[in-house]
Amino acid sequence: MIRVLLAEDQAMVRGALRTLLDLEDDISVVCEVGRGDEVVPAARTCLPDVALLDIEMPGGDGIEAARELTAALPDCRVVVLTTFGRPGFLRRAMEVGAAGFLVKDSPVAELAVAIRKVVAGERVIDRDLAAAALAMGATPLSTREADVLRAAADGATVADIARSLYLSEGTVRNYLSNAIGKTGARTRVEAARVAEDKGWL
Amino acid sequence: MIRVLLAEDQAMVRGALRTLLDLEDDISVVCEVGRGDEVVPAARTCLPDVALLDIEMPGGDGIEAARELTAALPDCRVVVLTTFGRPGFLRRAMEVGAAGFLVKDSPVAELAVAIRKVVAGERVIDRDLAAAALAMGATPLSTREADVLRAAADGATVADIARSLYLSEGTVRNYLSNAIGKTGARTRVEAARVAEDKGWL
DNA sequence: GGCCGCGTCTGACGTCTGTCACGCGCGCCG
DNA sequence: CGGCGCGCGTGACAGACGTCAGACGCGGCC
Structure with a gap:
């Protein structure tokens, strides 16, 4: 059974994703949080295999939470889930050790698939977003x-x-x-x- | 059985809400759209009892879609669902004939409850948001x-x-x-x- | 009617912004 | 080493911005 931590600020979306994931036989949502600064404390007690983090959250963004989480619990895989693909976020998420990066525009079915892949050790990145990030290149700004x-x-x-x-x-x-x-x-x-x-x- | 149209641009959220609502015995999601300008055409063929509309969508916002929908299908109740409570949106949604206004910060359980209430003829408005709208008062801007x-x-x-x-x-x-x-x-x-x-x- | 408040519109004046030309320090390569 | 490119920092100047004082129309009120 894959233990999942779910971090997302909008309670309705969070709840909907939870029921969705709990319908999968091999996935169990063991804890939910609604703020960035609650991620690490919750993870310490729940010991999830995968943390699903939204980027836009009150109390510190998901990127920062991901950084702290990979430092505190190296065995916990991090999947970043965000509303729309800012390619800059993708790069930053990869830098702090995320194993996956999904956008909410993707179909729901990809979510469970991605979770299984990251626990198997794969990296999962939305293909459109990866293309956008490569096409964009580095920032010209100093x-x-x-x-x-x-x-x-x-x-x-x-x-x-x-x-x-x-x-x-x-x-x-x-x-x-x-x-x-x-x-x-x-x-x-x-x-x-x-x-x-x-x-x- | 309550027939529901679901309009929300983020496919993952839309899918999650759909499975959530379909779990209810008396609710059935009869069509899904991801753009504001697809709402009315879809509603004409699906004939839903309730339309659940997000405000932020490509192809015309949810408020405009609500206006056209209430004009085209007066029997169809409109529930506006939005990410965060801009009190201004609430007023505009009421003006175009919405029967309900929910924020995604509310717990998921309220969603099905609200849908049942609006088909029964009640109006449903998030209480915090209503308080905020009243506290704010009218705009001082001309x-x-x-x-x-x-x-x-x-x-x-x-x-x-x-x-x-x-x-x-x-x-x-x-x-x-x-x-x-x-x-x-x-x-x-x-x-x-x-x-x-x-x-x- | 006479008056006042309000929203709308305009031109004039001082301050702030955006642009340009230039100087400095630093790493790099012939 | 000398030159060269690049990022960083500064000052001067034209133009845009924010503020002010004022004019006009309109509705309400004595």
Whole structure:
């Protein structure tokens, strides 16, 4: 019997996935959590074989939870499950040791299949998303440019960003200008949006 | 037997909800769609008693689908199901004739209960969301201010907004200034964010 | 009617932003 | 070593942005 931990913030989706998985003869959902910071504590007591983690959760995102989980329980496989394929997430998930990466757009049948594969030691990655990640390539943004764009995304002024990153205002403007050029946008907000969409943040 | 149409863009969630509902003795999911513009055509052939509509869908949002559906098939009850409670959505959903409004944060058990209630003629609204909608009150933004904020949200320049709304640039700046004042923000983007969060758009 | 409040619209003014040109430090390769 | 590319940082300038004061129409109220 495969023991599964289910981490997903929307209770209704979580419950539906639980009943779905419990219908499988060889799979048993041994614990459910709704927050990122509850994953590791729950896993310590439940000792699951597989952890199914959503990325968008309150209390720390699924990537961070995956990192802590693989460190704390190396025998537990991690499958990341997310709403839409930000190729950037895929790369980050792989870096923290996830064994699988599924998108919720896939048919439900793939879920149980993927769980069985990862306990067998395989890696499972959504094929469309893998193609997108390869097609996208690495980010053209430098470290600082990405930092500045992130800070600018929710409407901070140049002065705010300069303070929070300990930079001169002129420097911040320059980074923003570079990022705007590289993304093909015309304003900082547009740049932040396309960078976000392409997984460059 | 209650005939249900299920509209939800994420295939995995849709499939999970379907199996969940099909486990109920008196409920049968008669058709599934993944796009807003497929709702009415599918409903015409399936003739469901209840349509369960997600709001965020490609091909027209769930609110618009609900409006068309209640016009085309007045006997079909509409239940709107959404990820998180934007109180603004609740009001709009009620305006287009929805009989129920659930959030995916609720436990799964409420779903079947709600479906039975709406076919019995009751209205079902998530209680937390109703409280939030009442606590929020009406938007302080005027029509034009909301228009301009919406247009500014994704990084358009003043000139773009002015063209798309057939206004002078000075006027657009003035609306933005008003909106920034009313939202307590300091930039247009911040204003768009808080307005969005409070359901004022 | 006279008045006030409100939403809508416009132009003018100071500040902030985006762009450009340039300097610095560092790793790399001929 | 000298040059070269690259990321990082700074200052100056045109243009866009946010703010202000004001005009017009409209409905409500004394």
